[in-house]
Every structure is written in C-alpha cells, then in structure tokens.
Amino acid sequence: MKPRVMAVDDDEKNLALLSAKLEREGYEVVTARNGIEALAKVRLTPPDLILMDVMMPQMDGYEALRQLKSREDTRYIPVIMLTGRAEVEDKVLGFEVGAEDYIQKPYSLQEVSARVKSLLRMRALQTKLRETEKMAALGEMVDGIAHEVRNPLTAIGGLARRLFEGTADPQHKAYTQSILKYVQRLERMLQRIDEYKRILVSTPSRGELNPLVSAAVKDIREFIEGTGKDIALQERLMPDPPPVMMDYGNLKIALFNILQNSVEAIEKKGEIRVETTPEFDQTVAIKISDTGVGMTQDEIRKIFNPFQTSKFEGAGLGLTISYRIVHDHGGEIDVESRKGEGTTVTIRLHPAKSAEEPKRI
Ligand SMILES: Nc1ncnc2c1ncn2[C@@H]1O[C@H](COP(=O)(O)OP(=O)(O)OP(=O)(O)O)[C@@H](O)[C@H]1O
Numbered sequence: 001m002k003p004r005v006m007a008v009d010d011d012e013k014n015l016a017l018l019s020a021k022l023e024r025e026g027y028e029v030v031t032a033r034n035g036i037e038a039l040a041k042v043r044l045t046p047p048d049l050i051l052m053d054v055m056m057p058q059m060d061g062y063e064a065l066r067q068l069k070s071r072e073d074t075r076y077i078p079v080i081m082l083t084g085r086a087e088v089e090d091k092v093l094g095f096e097v098g099a100e101d102y103i104q105k106p107y108s109l110q111e112v113s114a115r116v117k118s119l120l121r122m123r124a125l126q127t128k129l130r131e132t133e134k135m136a137a138l139g140e141m142v143d144g145i146a147h148e149v150r151n152p153l154t155a156i157g158g159l160a161r162r163l164f165e166g167t168a169d170p171q172h173k174a175y176t177q178s179i180l181k182y183v184q185r186l187e188r189m190l191q192r193i194d195e196y197k198r199i200l201v202s203t204p205s206r207g208e209l210n211p212l213v214s215a216a217v218k219d220i221r222e223f224i225e226g227t228g229k230d231i232a233l234q235e236r237l238m239p240d241p242p243p244v245m246m247d248y249g250n251l252k253i254a255l256f257n258i259l260q261n262s263v264e265a266i267e268k269k270g271e272i273r274v275e276t277t278p279e280f281d282q283t284v285a286i287k288i289s290d291t292g293v294g295m296t297q298d299e300i301r302k303i304f305n306p307f308q309t310s311k312f313e314g315a316g317l318g319l320t321i322s323y324r325i326v327h328d329h330g331g332e333i334d335v336e337s338r339k340g341e342g343t344t345v346t347i348r349l350h351p352a353k354s355a356e357e358p359k360r361i
C-alpha cells in the first residue's frame, strides 16, 4: 500500500507542485487548503505524514498542529511544518507544539521529498520496535507463567496417578482419571508454548527434505504406538529432491504437528500417507494425507486460528505454529478435506538458490 501524505497549503500553486512531486515519488496525496479542512480530512482518511504550511486563512498551521497533537488518535502522525517566517521563535513554537520537523520556505521539492522519506522510514522503524518490545515482554510473561505452572502440574499428575493406583473405589478411579486428563491437556499447552518460543528464532541452512520427513515419520510412529490405534503409515519420497533452506528443528515441529492431527483424526483404524513430490511451479511439496474424520469448508477456514480446537486435549495451537514455521521458510501450506473421508495437507517449499548463504529469518 502506498504511504499517504497530506499536504496543507492555501497557495494553490505551491500545493500543486508539492502534490505532483509527492505523487511522482509514489505517495498517495491528500490536500487541504487550511487548518480546518486539514483536521476534517485527517479524521476521514488518516495520513501517514502531514506537510503543513503555517500562514493560512481560517485556522493557521500552529493551531491545526496543536489540535492534532492534543488528540490521542492523531497524536502520532508526524508533521513537517513549512513556513516562510524564518524567525527562530517560530521554529521553537513549532517544536513546542509537537512538530517533528521544520522546512523553511522557499524550499526545494527535492529536500521536502528527502525529509518525508526519512521521517516515514524512522516512523516505521519506531512502530516496529514498539511492537517487537511488546512481543518480547509478552513472551517473557507467558514464559514465566509456563515455568511456574510446570512444577505444580507435575506434582498434581504424580499424586493423581498414586491415588488412582491406590484406590479400589470405581468412583474415585473415575475422578482421578479425569484429573489426569486435565493434567495432560495443560501439559500439551505448555509444550506448545515451548514450541512457540522456539520458532521465534529460526536459523536456516541448506538441507535435504527426505531425511527430515523420515525423522518426523519415525517420531509419529512412536506417537501412534502410544495411542493403540491401528494406523498404516506409508512414506513415499521422491528421489534426490533439490535442497531447500530450512531450520531443521522447526520444520520438523511443523511436520510432526500436522502428522499428529492426522493420527488424532483417525478414530481407531486408518491410513496416513506422507510424500515428497516435485510440483509444476518448481517447488517441492510435502503431502500428508489421512483417512480421518475430515472437515467441512467452514471448519477448514478456521484451523490456523490460535486456540481453534475440536479436541478435549487440544491446545488449538499446533497448526498456528506450523503455519508460522512454513511462512518463515517462504513456503505455503494448503489444506484439502472432505467431511467423513479424510484430509490432505500440502506444504510447498522453494528450492535453495545455488549460492544461497545461511541467513536469519
Ligand atoms: N487432519 C485433520 N483432520 C481433521 N481435522 C483436523 C485435521 N487437522 C486439523 N484439524 C482440525 O483443526 C483443529 C486445529 O488443529 P491444531 O493442530 O491447530 O489444534 P489441535 O490439534 O486441536 O491442538 P494442538 O495445539 O494440541 O495441536 C483441530 O482441533 C481439528 O479440529
């Protein structure tokens, strides 16, 4: 989307020149001829930056600036004041009222455009930094809570198991079994939190897909054994797939989570097929199909949303995490499913460029 810049000046000629220059530079331009018009338009179509003349009829630039900076919803829009009055007091007044920058008339359009560009870049960086800081703080808090919950949870699980084994009363057995199920559910949530933390850092290097797929299949085989289900697991790997840039550990988490869903979609007996195949668009696909319960179109639409789950033991985060991992790898993930028939999840990854160096993603 183009950044939107508002130019405010009562001089038609100045305004036309300024607008033409900014449009040539790729900005969407909104114009206003005085402070009142500017304030009204800011509310309708909030700009990313405002260039504001000082001397204007009806409401001058300082008054408009003061009003913009006193309102919560417009306070953070950067404003560059344009003025012919070069007195030092004017500059001071502009900065006191909250202008981010100041350009003296007569100005060169080149200079205006350079300052607009640099201010917009700075603002984008500040916004990103604020978001990163917020995310980091939130992550730390979640991590702290997970840590505090883990130990008591282990104790509750251990004690419930002893109670279960030590009692002959069927009612008490049922109660303790319930406690154990809730404990498992919380443990799964904690595991997802750990995974989520892991995927925030990703270190890709050139790697082969087939060994990664085989490793995930091996893990899921163990998982299937624990469930007691009768599931035939087939692996069909293409010979010599091109290498891809990948974070092995993270991509394996993505595959495991998808495979785990397939196992859980099969009630007692079924089939899961895992393939790697070349695709027509030069990508390599990993396809995971199951003969499980399947989903309706409506259900498919929601599965990547966090906390979306149809399972008692589910955290609803497995696919949210997988989606994020695949996208961090520059790939795509697709889901096809039919209620009552089964589901196929396809991950498409781009082969590594021949000279591609490891980089952080
Ligand atoms: N292969 C599948 N077949 C049928 N339904 C599926 C399949 N994969 C995902 N789903 C549906 O999508 C939902 C979300 O999946 P997701 O893996 O994100 O969460 P979850 O499995 O419920 O919990 P967890 O975070 O513990 O993995 C599931 O609860 C299930 O309803």
Ligand SMILES: [Mg+2]
Pocket: 257, 260, 261, 314, 317, 318, 319
């Ligand atoms: Mg899952």
